[in-house]
Amino acid sequence: xxxxxxxxxxxxxxxxxxxxxxxxxxxxxxxxxxxxxxxxxxxxxxxxxxxxxxxxxxxxxxxxxxxxxxxxxxxxxxxxxxxxxxxxxxxxxxxxxxxxxxxxxx
Amino acid sequence: xxxxxxxxxxxxxxxxxxxxxxxxxxxxxxxxxxxxxxxxxxxxxxxxxxxxxxxxxxxxxxxxxxxxxxxxxxxxxxxxxxxxxxxxxxxxxxxxxxxxxxxxxxxxxxxxxxxxxxxxx
Numbered sequence: 223x224x225x226x227x228x229x230x231x232x233x234x235x236x237x238x239x240x241x242x243x244x245x246x247x248x249x250x251x252x253x254x255x256x257x258x259x260x261x262x263x264x265x266x267x268x269x270x271x272x273x274x275x276x277x278x279x280x281x282x283x284x285x286x287x288x289x290x291x292x293x294x295x296x297x298x299x300x301x302x303x304x305x306x307x308x309x310x311x312x313x314x315x316x317x318x319x320x321x322x323x324x325x326x327x328x
Numbered sequence: 329x330x331x332x333x334x335x336x337x338x339x340x341x342x343x344x345x346x347x348x349x350x351x352x353x354x355x356x357x358x359x360x361x362x363x364x365x366x367x368x369x370x371x372x373x374x375x376x377x378x379x380x381x382x383x384x385x386x387x388x389x390x391x392x393x394x395x396x397x398x399x400x401x402x403x404x405x406x407x408x409x410x411x412x413x414x415x416x417x418x419x420x421x422x423x424x425x426x427x428x429x430x431x432x433x434x435x436x437x438x439x440x441x442x443x444x445x446x447x448x449x
Contacts, residue, residue, distance in 0.1 A: 264440065
């Protein structure tokens with residue numbers, strides 16, 4: 223199965239570390255990407271190939287992927303990081319997105 | 329700088345065919361996978377399908393029977409046709425570049441701004 227499961231919401235205080243999980247069958251065998259989407263905007267890739275950051279993405283964004291779980295970690299979370307986050311994989315010639323996690327910074 | 333721009337009707341009647349075009353600027357369409365993704369109001373992202381520059385296609389199995397994605401290399405654009413639409417197809421439709429391959433990122437690295445399509449009589 224290529225279903226990806228994310229928690230609907232995560233809350234974090236400014237300056238603390240936020241972790242968003244993405245679970246699926248044998249996820250560690252596949253590449254995971256993570257997208258940030260702010261209200262009214264198109265998604266932006268913040269992590270690709272499990273742990274790589276595109277140019278322009280702050281170092282506080284990091285990723286890992288092992289076993290059945292991939293994790294997006296935001297260190298020193300800022301208020302500007304409040305957004306929806308989606309994990310995504312390419313598997314069996316199809317693309318799957320997780321259901322999304324709303325990150326609240328308060 | 330690569331840019332994608334969706335265009336097409338914002339209102340489609342039930343049972344009719346939704347048609348959208350994505351114009352690519354700043355890069356040739358003759359590389360990469362070119363994709364359609366949609367997002368119903370207040371909901372998450374759903375991949376619709378992708379087309380490789382060679383013309384081969386991959387579709388979301390749940391939508392496949394209603395979909396056609398095609399390339400127009402002469403005009404550097406690609407298109408989506410989705411037949412027999414219902415209210416459940418109401419969404420923001422995005423076009424995006426999927427950067428796969430040996431030197432790729434395996435991610436959607438360029439997105440259009442999205443276009444809202446409402447299915448209603």
